[in-house]
Amino acid sequence: MPELPEVETVRTHLAPYVVGKRIVQVEVNAPNVLKNTTVPGFRNRVVGKRIEGLVRRGKYLQFLLSGEQAVLVHLRMTGKLLYRPALQEEPRARLRLHLQKGLLVYEDVRTFGGFWLVPKTGPTGVPGYDTLGPDAAGEAFTAAYLRQCLAGKKRMIKALLLDQHVVAGLGNIYVDEALFAAHIRPDRQAATISRTEVGKLHAAIGRVLAQGLAHGGTTIRDFVDSNGREGTNQSFLQVYGREGMPCPHCGTRLVYTKVSGRGTRYCPHCQRKRRRTQHV
DNA sequence: GGGAGCCTGCTG
């Protein structure tokens, strides 16, 4: 479900309610959400700890606990982190952290997401996490860095942008939106994208992420913030979910196809294929 | 590269 703007929305909304509070009880209804611990192991290391911070890296959230450890969370497709001020019936909760005051609830229909217990510093051993690229919303993600990543690469640009080792936080929606804004076809070979185009692409990524964040994230079907509220960015999308509708720039019918296994929308006119001989 | 697999639920 969530990409960088959605995860960041959850973080900013959730932090004021949980940071500073002590975890008094752990309730696990679906043990498979614990990816690298057992229920007793998780409980032993988490109960009694205080949540000292909530940070995001790419699409991961990390609850920093008092002591040496942190709880790493990835929502994958349908994970939700919700704050409840008081105990209530919670038939869909996969896991609940009872706090001094209130509860942190984890829901996840498809149970792709989950929790890892990790050291606050040093390698975590979590597949994918230690090798994340620079955060897409961070200062280290520059146009020059992006240019280096594309140079000489035969991969399709969409596959490369979805690769969290290259840049962390982009997903299917925002990649399609950024490529449309930069007038680049999703299946272009990365190496064929010109220096000027890379500059436009980098700027477009910044814009679409900022717009998503400003609208509290994109809700197509599942996404809600920690208060259960949906985002509004879906109303501002230019191509994602709009196949068959006219391109907002030129009126050509937007196309749906598969690129690197993912549903992909683009404008066949604004995002024309370029000659293979262009260079970075 | 591409594909299967992890899961459940919704849409056509």
Place this chain on the structure above:
DNA sequence: CAGCAGGCTCCC
């Protein structure tokens, strides 16, 4: 009923 879904890993 098949196909699709804001993700990611593993395995050719």
